[in-house]
Amino acid sequence: MLESVGALTGSPWIYAVVALSVLFDVFVPVLPSGVLVIMSATAAAAAGTGRVPHNVPDILLLTLCAATASVLGDMAAFRLAWRGGDRLDRAIARSRRLTTAQERLGTALARGGGVLVVIARFAPAGRSVVSLGAGAAHRKLREFLPWSALAGLAWAGYSVALGYLGGQWLGATWLATGVSLLALFGAGGVAAYLVRRPRATAA
16 A cells, blocks of 8 residues: 555655645545545554655654644634625525534534534534534634634544554555544544434423
8 A cells, every 4th residue: 555655655745735635625525634644644653564665754743734734724614604795694594504503503612512513523524514604603713713623633633543553453554544444434424423413402
């Protein structure tokens, strides 16, 4: 595996590629940001085995890079939705997902519990829905930003850990990457279920 992507994972450009992918997947959720993070972490794990002759990404720097890009992407979507105007408001009103996210997120942030922001970061397109929903609902930045930062760090740390541990246990192979991706998608499935599950109305 690493031979086919060695030119990328062995170059400082890997950080820029990961950052751009994570930054923009809030607008284009099909971008393979999670795949890139996991493959880069798997390459880093291979360094400890002595099987890779070229430089590999630094784990801490990779985590920080992915987490920072995640927060910046959230803030871009948040500000865009905040200033979106009537046209965006109408588009959100037609989306049941975004409308529901606005309502649930508003309640969660008002109560000081933005765990929903963290959970949604792992769900497919959940980050986009939550960031746009928070901005369109004109939530306060100081309410949203800390949870966005925690969500970005949790997602980046989990993704890097999956790739690194998979590479340590299974070697720098496609099998390691595949198992790590299955674990990432599994977390995404659980997160999607938790985000969509109706909550009991507080007494």
